[in-house]
Amino acid sequence: MRSRLLKVTVMSALLAAAAVPMTGPAQADTGPRLTVDPAAGRHPISPYIYGMNFTDEGLAAELRLPVRRWGGNATTRYHYLYDTTNRASDWFFENISEENDHPENLPKGSSTDEFVDQDRRTGTSSILTVPLIGWAPKARDGSCGFSVTKYGPQQRTDEWRPDCGNGVKPDGTNITGNDPHDTSVEVGPQYIKDWLRHLTRTYGTAARGGVKFYNLDNEPDIWHSTHRDVHPLGASAAELRDQAYKIAAAVKTADPGAQTLGPVGWGWTSWDYSGLDQETCSRTGCWGDPPDRAARDGLPFTAWYLREMKKYQDTYRKRILDYFDMHFYPQAPGVAFGNGNDPATNALRLRSTRALWDPAYTDESWIGTQVRLIPRMKDLITAQYPGTKTAITEYNWGALDSMNGALTQADILGIFGREGLDLATLWSPPSAAQPGAYAFRMYLNYDGAGSRFGDVSVSSASADQGALAVYGARRTRDGALTLMVVNKSATDLTSPVSIAGARRGTAAAYQYSAASPSAIVRAADQPIATGGTFTRTFPAGSVTLLVVPRSVV
Template sequence: MPLPRTRRLAALGAGLLVGVSTITTAGGVARAADLSLAVDLTAATHPISAYVYGMNFAEEALAKELRLPVRRWGGNATTRYNYLLDTTNRASDWFFENIPGNTPDPTKLPDGSESDQFVDQDVRTGTDSILTLPLIGWAPKAREKACGFSVATYGPQQSTDQWAPDCGNGVRPDGTQITGNDPHDTSVEIGPEYIKGWLGHLAGRYGDAAHGGVAFYNLDNEPDIWFSTHRDVAPVGATYDEMRDRTYAIAGAVKAADPAAKTLGPVGWGWSSLTLSGYDQQTCSKTGCWSNPPDRAAHGGVGFAEWYLAQMRAYEQAHGVRILDYFDNHWYPQGSGVTSGDPGDAATQALRLRQTRTLWDPTYTDESWINQPVNLIPRMRQMVAANYPGTKIAITEYNFGALGSLNGALTQADVLGILGREGADLATLWAPPSSADPGAYAFRMYLNYDGNGGRFGDVSVSSTSTDQGRLAVYGARRSSDGALTLMVVNKTGTDLTAPLTVTGALPGRTGQVYRYSGADLASIVRAPDVTFDQNGALTSTFPANSISELVVPDAVAPGAPGAATAGRPSRTGVTLSWSPASDNVGIAGYDVWQRYGDTVVKVGSTTSTRFAVTGLTPGRQYTFWVRGRDAAGNVGPPSRPVRVTTPR
């Protein structure tokens, strides 16, 4: 049956090591007889959203280095936050305490709050911000410490804050939970006007979303488990109707205050959030009613997320305003030990790498209490298509663990490749790595592989492996210069040699190779270049436990522009025009050439399809033609020429 995520309770499950058939060469390199990689540049493509490379609370130096696209201010502590007082309630994470923020000058609040400081960093690094807004209806009542379960008021408890011994965990010594406490011990009621006030403050400080201000707002954080995390103010699980009504009120307030801002909801904690309300999760955990949850039964047997999406669509149809932009659900793999910071034993590390399949693989039965295919991103897309088309997909918290280890880095690199390939629209890693952690290098491989801003492509291309579980491959073209980038993750402890074929281009092209592996955990290494044969193929060895990126410059030249034509020439000049050239990526510009007698010169360049030639001599005949040029420097064939004679 469903259990809380592994951050709170260990889920059931065991990892199994799977044997594979390989051929070992004289150099000790394993070449699997069935292992090969293939890229098809003629197949359908789709954009990769830059927002899939986001993090929660990333440190400034790393965010600046990576040019981090988006950063989230989230977690349990943000559900109850008072921006006017810069005070948050830490909920079950820390004894249900109100704790004032570290603002430099409380007399200037709300200016300078911790939420302002968060956005300030993002402004400095050019990162879009996601702030979390409360739907729960409560916020800290004063800028001072207060306890949800005071020992003096509610009696002895199993655990108390060592620095504030009157603050307990709300559990009596006999293990029963304290109930009937007063929410006003810590909190005060808030609603839509509070949201409008906060967004007004943010717009005054940073501009609105359309003018560089805060771009995204989470509609709370994991409201389906408030009954656990915030039970001092929300002891009963949120129902279908409650979530709809609260979303209508708060998301409606967001759109009224800042119409261009994007909202993300319902921000469920994980697998159970897709089908069960908070009320059903709480009720069935006590009664075992998983086969017929009462709240779902009262709503036609429709799973919670699908019902929620349909209700958001109904709001737009009734009011003409979209109040939900992203369908957001968190994901923490439930396999035993996977989300731990400790990489664990060999079986756990192998399981961690397999659990990335929960994001996309309909044939993978999750090795945990879930015990069925998750297929998360396609599943979320199917829910959207059926219930609220046009809604984007977000995972604003996920973590596959062990980011301080090479195993965690390999897993994270695999996850980032999957997010792009499967068409997620936004994702932010929870508990991001420090700059020196191997997990940070997984992000560098996509966002700064060469230390000079080199990035993985932004247009996904068809890339397949005969065994994604051993040697995963992700491919993308970079729209800025047409380069093909291929990310290959060797998830095994053995060097693997495999053929790589590219359909559609690359004959004889040379590619750069950048690699992160156990050979050097402190840097990405430039490995020897590789060269494709005239069939667009090569055979390459990928070291054990490594992430390799192949970067192949665009080799496809533009087509010829349409025939150049000339306007009426003057004695010293003429204006030429032509129809655009085609290119596999895009035309960067045109070079205009001139011949007079035996002299050929380039007379200029332009990004348009018109060019005014000057400095001609009266009474002479000239020939002009145009060649297209792409961002990689490839130059196409000349247009059909045009002859011009200047009048005397």
């Protein structure tokens, strides 16, 4: 998606923590009942749901981050031989070379090599993006797609490189008919094979510790917007299928153990519409009868895409798509990439995580329907291409510099595990000092010694998930039962908790809240009565982890 990460200071993070109103010593309200059954609803939690895009090394090492993605608009057009990306509509359609002290050694030491190097140091699996668009920078140069000298005056130009324009004429119309060769050269399957040959020679194959995952481009259904200097028309369903066939097959030829993820649609409209549909209907309003529908036998784009990927496997006895990957950003104003300063938006942010799973929730944006994103993905896979895994390689609910964002992120990670998502990578990850990072710490390093949330989801329920959410998981390593409780409300809640089959004993407790926004606190242990019952007060706007030892449950 967007190529620039959010930047906030630690001070702004601490100030934003006040956006979740907290009660003082007032008496707690009666909270909803929480019930956990460690013997029911069991399924593995994939470690890859706790991933990020472009995480800094310190945080990745601390969390032992499971997976990290090199993605975004610029990665659609990257040439590994020149270590150069085209920044497309993000920055004046310019070729920009990555900093490199020894460009004469390329492709050794490229920015993608450095990305993988970091991941190897932190024990993280890498996702790299491979191009389907058919174009990559022509050289390690500073050329741009819409030269003012060549194509005339434009509404905006790069202040540092004034010959590079935004491709929009002074009258507001787009420049058309420009030459893609101004910036780029054609690339295809052989380019992919050559790049992966370099990667496997440098790092080994995926099966031997090399790059494990490859995204089949980035949001190709909006190339006509983001990369219109080389792809001004919307990509048809047939184009996206045929390019996926060629490029995914090239990946599998070069490294048979590598895993591919596609179609990597930008968001909600990507489910039903191809790029050709989106580009045409955004101009003409033809959403009820999009031009590409007949070519898909009347199917929504994603259903058709999965069907076509299965056809390939049926024909060639070879799977070339491993993960069904779709991006998702909440569309209500102020939520994704927003701050934690507005109480109404904060409440909506916490509510809107229901779009990930809840069939009773109508999305409160222009989407205006029941999204139930993860179950929807699974239903579509069951219907069209069984055995495919699920991925969301870009998402962001915003306000990661505030307690509101941390609560939301903690809730999202719990949902991912409970709903059985296979892989997720947060776009614009928090800095190590921001509250959003503590949401990840609660699952990946809650005690500062590397202890993690459980890896086998178990049945857990709240009488009011919107106020007090609970997620349970058994930890294979030591048999402990871990319970993550997120108090989304502005009041302390005292709730009865019951754990089926538990004996008398004690659970350790860890807590993150606005009372201590720069640390996870070891809270008071929780006594558990015979029969597995107890009552606990969960502070307003807090995340509490209870670790019940195997001897108790």
